[in-house]
Amino acid sequence: MTKFTRPPWPEVMGEGWQAVDNYIVDKLLGADDALAATLANNAANGLPPIDVSAAQGKMLFLLAQTAGAKNILEIGTLGGYSTIWLARALPEGGRLVTLELEAHHAGVARANLERAGVGGLVDIRVGPASDTLAAMTGETAFDFVFIDADKQNNVHYVREAIRLGRPGTTIVVDNVVREGGVLDGDSGDERIVGTRALFDMLSAEPRLDATAVQTVGAKKWDGFVLARVR
Ligand code: SAH
Numbered sequence: 001m002t003k004f005t006r007p008p009w010p011e012v013m014g015e016g017w018q019a020v021d022n023y024i025v026d027k028l029l030g031a032d033d034a035l036a037a038t039l040a041n042n043a044a045n046g047l048p049p050i051d052v053s054a055a056q057g058k059m060l061f062l063l064a065q066t067a068g069a070k071n072i073l074e075i076g077t078l079g080g081y082s083t084i085w086l087a088r089a090l091p092e093g094g095r096l097v098t099l100e101l102e103a104h105h106a107g108v109a110r111a112n113l114e115r116a117g118v119g120g121l122v123d124i125r126v127g128p129a130s131d132t133l134a135a136m137t138g139e140t141a142f143d144f145v146f147i148d149a150d151k152q153n154n155v156h157y158v159r160e161a162i163r164l165g166r167p168g169t170t171i172v173v174d175n176v177v178r179e180g181g182v183l184d185g186d187s188g189d190e191r192i193v194g195t196r197a198l199f200d201m202l203s204a205e206p207r208l209d210a211t212a213v214q215t216v217g218a219k220k221w222d223g224f225v226l227a228r229v230r
């Protein structure tokens with residue numbers, strides 16, 4: 001079986017990835033007070049710094065706009081950093097539902113979303129996403145789904161995204177490479193096990209066209225799945 005052990009690559013590589021991300025932000029994104037305040041408030045409230053990067057956030061924004069997404073679903077809110085990017089992509093009359101396990105995270109996110117001026121567009125639902133998803137019936141179909149919560153449930157979340165979507169719905173799943181950890185079929189890390197189960201599911205799911213793209217940058221070496229409901 002293909003196996004990959006993370007080499008002890010020089011720290012300077014990570015510094016280079018970060019420096020290029022800084023360059024991209026400087027050239028193409030610029031200063032953003034609401035997002036900077038969100039990251040500061042997250043840290044002040046003890047949230048882990050596992051938000052998407054700025055460049056990734058803008059990519060989500062652009063993908064959602066390109067999809068013409070009016071109804072967006074996010075699984076895994078944390079402090080709402082990615083939520084703000086996605087909410088900014090909404091057209092007039094659009095809305096975003098984001099699912100979060102931890103009430104503390106949801107409270108911090110609520111304050112961040114209000115500060116960013118998108119609070120009125122976002123519905124945060126607190127609890128295990130498998131429960132809040134199960135409670136979702138008869139909702140307007142979601143045009144864009146961003147999955148970024150507990151990786152062991154990613155297969156279930158993608159199935160739910162298909163159920164709650166429509167032909168053409170875009171699905172993005174974060175953190176599917178994990179510094180090459182995805183190749184370790186013997187891993188005891190349930191996040192890796194869940195990610196590998198996701199690839200197995202995608203490879204056999206006729207309702208989706210899917211790929212995965214590796215990324216390096218401020219978030220080290222990782223990647224995302226991009227899929228579209230047929
Ligand atoms: N999307 C965010 C980061 C999310 S981090 C951003 O980029 O800014 C992952 C989040 O998923 C955490 O806040 C964690 O509490 C939440 N989470 C973990 N397990 C969950 C579950 N079963 N249901 C819903 N949310 C969950």
Ligand code: DHB
Pocket residue numbers: 050051052148149174175
């Ligand atoms: C983890 C989760 C994330 O969503 C992320 O972007 C990075 C790390 C984690 O659970 O370790």
Ligand code: MG
Pocket residue numbers: 050051052148174175
């Ligand atoms: Mg993530």
